[in-house]
Amino acid sequence: MRVMINQIEHQLPQGAKLENALALIQAQPPFAVAINLQFIPKSNYSQCTLADNDQIEVISPVTGG
Amino acid sequence: MNTLKEQQALSNDDLVLYGEHFSSRLLLGTSRYPSPQILEEAVVASKPAMITVSLRRQGATGQSENAFWDLLKKMAVPVLPNTAGCHSPQEVITTAQMAREVFETNWIKLELIGDDYTLQPDTLRLVDTAKTLINDGFKVLPYCTEDLILCQRLVDVGCQAVMPWAAPIGTGQGPLNPFAMKLLRERLQVPLLVDAGLGLPSHACAVMEWGFDGVLLNTAVALADHPIAMAKAFSLATQAGRTAYLSGAMPAQESAQASTPLVGKPFWHQS
Numbered sequence: 001m002r003v004m005i006n007q008i009e010h011q012l013p014q015g016a017k018l019e020n021a022l023a024l025i026q027a028q029p030p031f032a033v034a035i036n037l038q039f040i041p042k043s044n045y046s047q048c049t050l051a052d053n054d055q056i057e058v059i060s061p062v063t064g065g
Numbered sequence: 066m067n068t069l070k071e072q073q074a075l076s077n078d079d080l081v082l083y084g085e086h087f088s089s090r091l092l093l094g095t096s097r098y099p100s101p102q103i104l105e106e107a108v109v110a111s112k113p114a115m116i117t118v119s120l121r122r123q124g125a126t127g128q129s130e131n132a133f134w135d136l137l138k139k140m141a142v143p144v145l146p147n148t149a150g151c152h153s154p155q156e157v158i159t160t161a162q163m164a165r166e167v168f169e170t171n172w173i174k175l176e177l178i179g180d181d182y183t184l185q186p187d188t189l190r191l192v193d194t195a196k197t198l199i200n201d202g203f204k205v206l207p208y209c210t211e212d213l214i215l216c217q218r219l220v221d222v223g224c225q226a227v228m229p230w231a232a233p234i235g236t237g238q239g240p241l242n243p244f245a246m247k248l249l250r251e252r253l254q255v256p257l258l259v260d261a262g263l264g265l266p267s268h269a270c271a272v273m274e275w276g277f278d279g280v281l282l283n284t285a286v287a288l289a290d291h292p293i294a295m296a297k298a299f300s301l302a303t304q305a306g307r308t309a310y311l312s313g314a315m316p317a318q319e320s321a322q323a324s325t326p327l328v329g330k331p332f333w334h335q336s
Contacts (some may be wrong), residue, residue: 004123030134031123031165037155039162059163061134062126063104064147065094065117065234065283 001052018048021056031060071292078311080114082256083204083225087114090273091303092145093259094283096137098292101136107286107296108140108225113147117174117283118332145206152187154194161198173198173323174228174260174281175207184261188215196222200245208260211245213252218257227253228260229280231272235284240272266295266302273306274314 003010005025008059018033018040033040034057040048050056079086082157093113094292095305098104108116137144145162148303151157154177161173177194187210199222207219211229219227229249230313232238242247250255256278263269280303289295 003232006125025123027123030167032157032166034163037159039159039166042166054264058123059120059160059167060123061137061167062119062121062151063094063096063133064117064223065096 001050003050003052003054003056005056006012010013012050016050017046018050019045019054022058025058027058028060031058033058078307082206085145086305087215088112089114089300089303090279090307091300092117092260092279092281093296094281095284097287098117099287100331103292104287105136105140106293108142110169110293111286111300113142114279115143115172115292116140117145117147117281118168119147120136120160120167143172144168144170145172145174146170146260147208150178151176152178154190154197157194158197158201161203162170162201165203171204173203173205175192175205180316181214185212186230191215192218192222195219199223206258206260210241211249213245216249216253216257220253224255225258226258226278228258231259231268232262234261236262237285238262239264239268243275245271245275247275261298266298269299270302270309271308273303274309276310279303312315 001012001014003012007020010024022045036055048056070268079088080090089112091111091113092115093108093111094117098107098139118302146168148157148160151160157177164173165171175189175198176197177191179185190318191207191209195205195207205224206226207224207226209215209219216227216229229246231240231252256280258279259272259277260281263280264285272280282299286292286296286299
């Protein structure tokens, strides 16, 4: 199935979990995740099943004003 | 000196936000510095109560996430995550929840942008968004305009401090509407922090003299020729303004009044 991770298209098998997507992009901690604009707590990564066309955002600390 | 000022002057005069005490009244942004080292030295020089931070897609900014994270831990200053760049309540809420997990803090600087050119907050949706965040356990510091009714509504939904702008973000123009800002100070009882638009230490000093409780700035320091010295200057100006406010300024006079005593004046002015 097709998912977008940080606006880049990726392919994952049907039934893939969020942790599979994070492993695919080798996400570097610290980070936090949202799928389709909904926050996903860290504790749910292994249970969260992805769906076709999910929009996944993986964000990290940056400087800010 | 009135009772309130007297009490504040007699106490240690901490800034108190949501029941937490801060010995500094300066909040400093971490963006746009020439280097991480200069940022760190500016923080050391100015000793801010909190430093603001943000979140962006991994790898999108060119910044090294781990390097900035390591610097934050090294500086050991409380962080205030922001929701900069969010244009909808849902974006704000999701970003705040992500920030809470990453930074392990309930503090959030609420930014809900309504106009990309001026970075003016979306005042019509700001209040409900603040209420949602407060109900979710956040300690919300809303970036807002100097509109009295807006600020009152933010207080009504539970904001224990509000942060009106002095001028649009990054302009350095200083307070554009002193009348409205002084009115805010007169009418609202919660801590008021001026956020955005300050360019000079004298701007910070002025708003502190008017009774504002603190200032939040970034660009004026980061883009100065000497950011470390400017950070120190803003810190001193903030303290000076606060002390002046607590000291109670003399009323302005329409006509000159001699400060030297007239009694016993020497012979050359005798008639």
